[in-house]
Amino acid sequence: MPDGMSGWDTTFSISGAVYNAKNISLSGFTVEAIDITSMSSTNMFRQFVPGLKDGGEVSVEVLYDEAQMELVEAKWDGDNEPASESWSVTFPDGSNFGGNGFLTSFSLDNPMDDVITASITMKVNGALTFTSA
Numbered sequence: 001m002p003d004g005m006s007g008w009d010t011t012f013s014i015s016g017a018v019y020n021a022k023n024i025s026l027s028g029f030t031v032e033a034i035d036i037t038s039m040s041s042t043n044m045f046r047q048f049v050p051g052l053k054d055g056g057e058v059s060v061e062v063l064y065d066e067a068q069m070e071l072v073e074a075k076w077d078g079d080n081e082p083a084s085e086s087w088s089v090t091f092p093d094g095s096n097f098g099g100n101g102f103l104t105s106f107s108l109d110n111p112m113d114d115v116i117t118a119s120i121t122m123k124v125n126g127a128l129t130f131t132s133a
Contacts, residue, residue: 009092012060014122015085017071020063022117024089026097027056029128055099055124058087064108064116072106072120084125094133100125 012021032051041047062068088098101122110116 005092007092011090012062012087013090014071014087014120017068019060019068019120020065021060022063023061025059026089027059029056029124030054053127055101055126055128057104057121057123058089058101059119059121062118062120064110064118069118072103072118087122091133096131097128099128 007024010021010024012019012024031053033048034051035046036049037046082102082104084100084102086098086100088096090096101124103120104123105119105121107119108116109119
């Protein structure tokens, strides 16, 4: 079993379009804690049950590419309501992590002495899936 894996050769895609990713961050999922404490709770401790799951967000820093920016712009167009789309991260070993989500933010960084990058953030909408290699 390997001790780790380089991120090199990991790909990120939205609805099948592969982006030139520099960094991919998954915020992780959370589960709501629902308080069911009552005046008769044992030893005066609060009690909880698990509630709804939240898939978090996926944020990606990508290299500027005109064709890819046109795809993002089409998703962000003022005339269109943001739609849930499939996204996936494919790791170098062939395993895959993904789900559905919608674009929540986009920013562009154009430094004088470095590569132009864009940051894309999507809100996970529904369940996440992991497929092993």
